[in-house]
Amino acid sequence: MIPELGHFALILAALVAAVLGTLPLIGAHTRRMAWVALARPAATAIALLITFSFACLTQAFVANDFSVAYVANHSNSLLPIQYRIAGVWGGHEGSLLLWILMLSWWAFLVAMLSRHLPDAMVARVLGTLGLVAFGFLLFILLTSNPFERMLPGAEEGRDLNPLLQDPGLIIHPPLLYMGYVGFSVAYAFAVAALLSGQLDAAWARWSRPWTTAAWIFLTLGIAMGSWWAYYELGWGGWWFWDPVENASFMPWLAGTALIHSLAVTEKRGSFKNWTVLLAISAFSLSLLGTFLVRSGVLTSVHAFATDPTRGVFILIFLVAVIGSSLALFAWRAPKVGLGGRFGLVSRESALLTNNVLLVVACATVLLGTLYPLLIDALGAGKISVGPPYFNAVFVPVMIPILFLIGVGPFARWKEASIPEIARALKWALAAGIIVAVALPLIYGQWSALTALGLFFAGWIVASGVLNFAERVRQTRAGRSIVATAFSQPRSFVGMHIAHIGVAVFVVGVTMVSSFQDEKDVKLAPGESVDVAGYHFTFHGVKAVEGPNYVAAQGVFDLSVDGKFVRKMNPEKRNYHSSAMPMTEAAIDAGLLRDVYVSLGEPIDRDKPEGEWAVRVYYKPFVDWIWGGCVLMALGGLLAMLDRRYRVRSRAAAIVPAGSQQA
Amino acid sequence: MKSRHKKLALIGGALAVIGIIAALVLNALNSNIALYISPTDVAAGKAPQGKLFRIGGMVKEGSVAREADGVTVRFVVTDTEKDITVNYKGILPDLFKEGKGVVAQGKLTDAGTFAATEVLAKHDENYMPPEAAKAVSDAHARAAEKKATDGAATPTKPTASY
Numbered sequence: 001m002i003p004e005l006g007h008f009a010l011i012l013a014a015l016v017a018a019v020l021g022t023l024p025l026i027g028a029h030t031r032r033m034a035w036v037a038l039a040r041p042a043a044t045a046i047a048l049l050i051t052f053s054f055a056c057l058t059q060a061f062v063a064n065d066f067s068v069a070y071v072a073n074h075s076n077s078l079l080p081i082q083y084r085i086a087g088v089w090g091g092h093e094g095s096l097l098l099w100i101l102m103l104s105w106w107a108f109l110v111a112m113l114s115r116h117l118p119d120a121m122v123a124r125v126l127g128t129l130g131l132v133a134f135g136f137l138l139f140i141l142l143t144s145n146p147f148e149r150m151l152p153g154a155e156e157g158r159d160l161n162p163l164l165q166d167p168g169l170i171i172h173p174p175l176l177y178m179g180y181v182g183f184s185v186a187y188a189f190a191v192a193a194l195l196s197g198q199l200d201a202a203w204a205r206w207s208r209p210w211t212t213a214a215w216i217f218l219t220l221g222i223a224m225g226s227w228w229a230y231y232e233l234g235w236g237g238w239w240f241w242d243p244v245e246n247a248s249f250m251p252w253l254a255g256t257a258l259i260h261s262l263a264v265t266e267k268r269g270s271f272k273n274w275t276v277l278l279a280i281s282a283f284s285l286s287l288l289g290t291f292l293v294r295s296g297v298l299t300s301v302h303a304f305a306t307d308p309t310r311g312v313f314i315l316i317f318l319v320a321v322i323g324s325s326l327a328l329f330a331w332r333a334p335k336v337g338l339g340g341r342f343g344l345v346s347r348e349s350a351l352l353t354n355n356v357l358l359v360v361a362c363a364t365v366l367l368g369t370l371y372p373l374l375i376d377a378l379g380a381g382k383i384s385v386g387p388p389y390f391n392a393v394f395v396p397v398m399i400p401i402l403f404l405i406g407v408g409p410f411a412r413w414k415e416a417s418i419p420e421i422a423r424a425l426k427w428a429l430a431a432g433i434i435v436a437v438a439l440p441l442i443y444g445q446w447s448a449l450t451a452l453g454l455f456f457a458g459w460i461v462a463s464g465v466l467n468f469a470e471r472v473r474q475t476r477a478g479r480s481i482v483a484t485a486f487s488q489p490r491s492f493v494g495m496h497i498a499h500i501g502v503a504v505f506v507v508g509v510t511m512v513s514s515f516q517d518e519k520d521v522k523l524a525p526g527e528s529v530d531v532a533g534y535h536f537t538f539h540g541v542k543a544v545e546g547p548n549y550v551a552a553q554g555v556f557d558l559s560v561d562g563k564f565v566r567k568m569n570p571e572k573r574n575y576h577s578s579a580m581p582m583t584e585a586a587i588d589a590g591l592l593r594d595v596y597v598s599l600g601e602p603i604d605r606d607k608p609e610g611e612w613a614v615r616v617y618y619k620p621f622v623d624w625i626w627g628g629c630v631l632m633a634l635g636g637l638l639a640m641l642d643r644r645y646r647v648r649s650r651a652a653a654i655v656p657a658g659s660q661q662a
Numbered sequence: 663m664k665s666r667h668k669k670l671a672l673i674g675g676a677l678a679v680i681g682i683i684a685a686l687v688l689n690a691l692n693s694n695i696a697l698y699i700s701p702t703d704v705a706a707g708k709a710p711q712g713k714l715f716r717i718g719g720m721v722k723e724g725s726v727a728r729e730a731d732g733v734t735v736r737f738v739v740t741d742t743e744k745d746i747t748v749n750y751k752g753i754l755p756d757l758f759k760e761g762k763g764v765v766a767q768g769k770l771t772d773a774g775t776f777a778a779t780e781v782l783a784k785h786d787e788n789y790m791p792p793e794a795a796k797a798v799s800d801a802h803a804r805a806a807e808k809k810a811t812d813g814a815a816t817p818t819k820p821t822a823s824y
Binding site: 344356360364367368371381382383384386388389392396397520521522579580581582598611613615 | 668671672676683686687689690691693694695696697698714716728731732733751752753754756757759767796
């Protein structure tokens with residue numbers, strides 16, 4: 001009964017979404033206030049209905065209702081409760097339901113937090129979100145209904161894929177989807193601006209915190225996925241340029257360009273068309289990502305058994321969204337105007353260059369991801385584009401961006417002077433060089449790429465500190481330095497924290513790719529292996545039992561210079577429901593390095609008490625990669641919470657804020 | 663600088679940058695593509711010498727063997743028609759199993775075996791890499807076709823044996 005209620009709520013939600021996607025939009029155009037007023041209640045109703053529907057599916061999982069096909073395929077009565085709940089989004093149908101749940105919550109939040117916006121604007125934004133929601137609800141109802149019954153019901157569920165039985169599943173998909181779907185708000189604001197023709201600093205100020213919020217979620221979601229892959233897949237890598245990773249990375253690149261271009265639109269009224277185009281792109285790339293993951297057209301670690309009609313539906317949806325918004329853009333953009341002029345050397349130029357580079361980076365990733373599809377479609381054979389391609393193109397494009405992170409904050413709006421910037425940055429240059437020379441010396445090996453990466457990390461941190469100090473000096477006006485430092489606008493502080501996050505990330509990537517070490521060896525009990533000064537002694541395996549698996553648990557002693565550090569227990573698990581073994585690595589994490597052991601297989605399958613194939617890793621600074629991402633997200637959070645976004649009256653929002661620096 | 667000059671400088675600069683980037687991208691793309699080649703095509707000599715490529719197919723039952731060092735593995739990949747021996751040094755992914763689909767990337771050796779640098783993992787035991795599936799289904803299709811022509815040829819056989 002409960003699954004039927006959930007299904008019914010979804011159908012109702014689709015109907016309400018159809019209303020939300022039409023009447024308020026028409027009402028805003030023809031000034032029928034009654035229709036405009038429908039937007040908020042409709043958005044609220046959709047959020048309630050979909051939340052209810054989602055709760056119904058969760059209930060079916062918790063209660064082990066194996067007469068629901070989706071539950072029977074993705075759960076099992078032995079599955080621990082936290083994975084039964086997370087199992088709701090462990091497969092295709094449920095993850096789409098999560099997608100639409102996130103969308104309905106975003107729309108609800110917009111409805112609640114937009115009291116200070118004009119009603120017609122709200123109606124257009126929510127109406128656009130309603131159309132998107134309608135498309136996705138139709139997709140779920142027609143091709144991927146999670147509530148479908150099986151008659152007769154299964155005795156026992158087939159279990160959740162063992163790889164997914166990890167805390168990562170609880171956090172990673174919701175964060176990532178919040179980010180993906182969050183860009184739909186930026187997209188809806190852009191469409192609303194095109195429809196109304198109102199695209200000014202006030203518009204940018206409304207849409208900016210929403211875009212930043214989506215970007216924060218996406219940043220954390222990608223970082224979380226990368227960390228999960230690192231510790232779960234047992235290969236010790238943190239990024240594989242897998243098509244599905246790329247699918248989440250492309251909206252991130254476009255979104256990063258968008259938050260920078262929005263800054264210009266808000267402060268200077270420039271880049272308006274460009275901003276709108278980026279907002280459309282970011283969301284389109286999110287949809288493309290959904291298509292790539294869900295259609296099974298690409299070989300990927302994320303690819304699951306698939307149904308081609310789904311791919312076709314999303315492709316049609318994708319074409320409809322991109323086609324109609326680009327057509328709208330072509331029709332309305334000329335009316336939007338260009339905005340203020342700026343000099344060749346100015347902060348606008350710096351941000352424009354940043355934008356162009358990010359878009360180029362995004363395009364190269366897109367090319368590498370879609371190229372195999374293109375070749376296959378042309379019948380020219382099956383190919384794959386490997387990580388070397390992405391590294392070879394991506395790194396050179398990022399280098400000028402890292403350089404500009406230092407320069408941008410010192411460049412004035414409209415017209416900046418190069419000698420002035422150079423004077424301000426000479427100490428940042430010195431700091432970069434010192435870091436680039438000193439760190440590799442400590443690690444005993446110098447290479448140009450290592451030095452370059454470390455140089456930019458030092459450069460970014462030092463320039464951020466210098467810029468902050470300069471601003472404190474300028475705004476001090478007799479107060480103490482500490483008080484002035486703490487009274488800086490949050491968006492300004494946030495910007496620097498996010499940029500320092502980039503530096504931290506760069507240190508992690510540079511150090512781990514330059515100085516990591518790994519060994520694959522055969523170890524008998526009592527034998528040991530050394531990697532980068534870490535000494536692992538193998539003491540055989542013992543059998544352990546989990547809630548729904550049995551495991552061979554390796555016993556290792558880790559020691560450095562003859563001193564015992566800790567025990568490490570990697571596992572090889574066999575889940576009852578699955579024929580495939582699962583590797584659980586043991587990681588000793590640290591600020592300056594991780595060491596990592598994972599079990600391969602027993603050399604002789606019938607003698608697990610004997611020799612094993614073992615892999616050990618030394619990963620310097622690897623945690624800085626995710627730490628950097630967390631700092632970026634934290635910076636975004638501070639920027640989003642800046643006081644000026646909470647100004648209630650519209651009049652105040654239109655005051656040009658050229659004096660502000662952030 | 664006049665504003666027209668400025669514009670020209672900007673456009674020129676942008677074109678130069680785009681040109682460099684395009685060259686970079688195309689060059690990188692060209693040198694980093696790995697073709698998929700089925701075991702049958704490898705046997706027919708269609709594989710490039712000294713260049714990375716990928717093979718897909720099934721791991722032949724009972725073919726997985728270990729060298730004395732314990733971490734070098736040898737196995738046979740088949741599309742049910744032709745086989746190729748693969749050597750790989752390292753830990754195999756969890757979902758690698760005899761009788762299941764596999765995709766490996768590497769180079770052909772002089773001895774005609776495949777030296778894999780990478781054996782690809784997948785997330786789901788029921789998922790078959792499309793390339794492996796295609797290699798096997800192509801081989802099946804050829805086998806069926808052959809059977810059909812053989813079947814047609816059978817009645818003429820007695821005459822031929824005379």
